[in-house]
Amino acid sequence: MTIYPVETGNFKLDGGAMFGVVPKSIWNRTNPADSNNMIDIAARSLLIQDGNRLILIDSGMGNKQSEKFFSYYYRWGDHTLDNSLKELGFHRDDVTDVFMTHLHFDHCGGSIQWNNDRTGYEPAFKNARFWTNQAHWEWATNPNAREKASFLKENLLPMQESGQLHFVKRNDTPFLEKSELGFGILFVDGHTEKQMLPHIKYKGKNIVFVADLIPTVGHIPLPYVIGYDTRPLLTLDEKAKFLDNTVESNSLLFFEHDAYNQLCTLKHTEKGVRLDELFSFNEIFKPQ
Template sequence: MNLYPINAGNFKLDGGAMFGVVPKSLWQKTNPADTNNMIDIAARCLLIENGNKLILIDTGMGNKQSDKFFGYYHLWGSDSIDSSLKKYGFHPNDITDVFLTHLHFDHSGGAIQWNKNRTGYEPVFKNAHFWSNKDHWLWATKPNKREKASFLTENLLPMEASGQLKFTSLSNSNILKNSKLGFDIFFADGHTDKQMIPLIQYKGKTIAFMADLLPTVGHLPLPYIMGYDTRPLLSLNEKETFLNLAAKNNYYLFLEHDASHEIITVKQTERGVRLDNIYKAEDIFN
């Protein structure tokens, strides 16, 4: 098995929205804001090469939205999925599976693009299955008013229309064992219903792709919950459960949204679970 970090692009989000009720005087110590209160955010995806499978976890927001749409998110940097795949010798047509932790536009938008005539949409990854789960798919395609702006029809329905959409099993416990994709899944419902956190066994290590369960290092303290989360108290409990597991079992936490930190480990302290070590992906994956 080989693992590769895939940067789908960088953007900015309002720091207050990213940290909910936590005062700026606290969160800006780890996530400094610009003059517009915006903080740097990454869309760091993960590529798993395992035998004849090439699995991409999340896709970023893509490039098909309008300039007005992207204007809200202040894109920065030159990274894209195409350029990141090319860096490691891959092409979008090589991808066999796209695993979507959840279907918010900044995680799923890069899976779908305009067709050549811009008359409709088509999959970016023409030979891949797109993996979600039935509960989250229903949640996303019939969204509540709070999340409706994050679940974009043009990102979702073309997956179904293509015939490439697949669903993982669900689990009665937090963790689904023996996934068909070759990794376990931790389910979390606080950010959005049935978000899926992959747990990948790699060279004796457990690599956890954190998605929005832990967006950045700055979100390690339990009360530091995003304003975007639909059930913040549930997020707090799920984060506590997961971080205790991570500290106990020395998980390596792959951070999707932290623009400065790629992988971290955590440890138990008198103040709860806190940062232990920081790694570059190349240090762990090579």
Template structure:
């Protein structure tokens, strides 16, 4: 097995929204903001090369939305999905499976693209299956008013219309063991219903792709929960449970949205958890 870190783009969001009730005087120590209160973020996917399978976890925002839409998110830098794949010797047509932690636009927007004459949409990965789970699919296609702006039908429905959509089995508890793609999945309901956190066994390490359960290093304190989370009290419990297991078993936490820190390991501390190591994919994916 080989793993590759794939940057699909950089953006910004309001720091207050990213840290909920936590005062700016505290969160700006780890996530400094600009004059508009916006903090640096990224969309970092993970590519798994395993035998004849090439699995891409999350796909970023994509490029099919309007300039007005992208203007809200202050896109920056030259990183693209295609450019990052090419850097490692791959093309999007090589992808066999696209695993989506959840269907918010910044996690799945790159899964769908305009067709050639821009009259409609088509899968951006023509040879891939798109993986979600049935409960989250229902949640996304019949969205609540809180999340409606994050679940864009043009990002979602073409997966089903193309016949390329697949559903992961649902666990009896909170973790699905040895999923159809060969890795375990932790299911979390605090951010959105049935978000999926992959746990990949790589050599002697467990790589946890943290998605929005832990978007940045700055969110390590249990009470640091995004305003975007639909059930913040559930997030508190899920974070504490998952991070306790991660500290005990020395998981490598792969941070999808942290623009400056790629991978961390953690230890328990007197008040929750502390960072023990800050690493890069080059340190781990050798």
């Protein structure tokens, strides 16, 4: 198995929305805002090469939305999914599986693209299976008013119409479930219904793709819960258990949304679980 971090593009989000009830005077120290109160955000995926499978975890925003849509998110930098794959020696057509932690547009938008004559949409990975879970699919395709703007039908329905949509099977394991893709999955419900966090054993270490449970290093302290969460009190409970387990298992957190930090370890302190050390992916897992 070989794992690669994949940068799909950077954007900005409102700092207040990203930190909920935490005052700006505190979160601005770790995630400094610009004059519009926007903070830098990444859309970072993981690519897993394992035998004859090439698995992409999340696919970023994509590029099919309107200029007006993208104007809300202040895209910046030069990263694109296609260029990142090319730098690694891959093409979209090589991808066999796209695993989506959840179906908000910044996590799955890159899975669907315009067709050649821009009359409709088609899968951006023509040889891949798209993985979600049935409970989350039903939640996303019949969205509540709070999340409706994040669940875009043009990102979702083409997966089903193409026949490439698959559901991860669930069992009764209370914490970590082994998936069909070869890695463990933790299901969490505070941010959205049945968000899935992959746990991957790699070169003797456990990597946790934390998605929107802990978007950036600045979100590690327990009360730092994003304002987008549908059930913030549930997030607190899920996050408390997760942070303790991460320290006890000596796991590495892989950040999808931290524009400047890829991996970290955690430690127990008198104030609770806090950041221990920061690493780039290549510092821990030197490329061959």
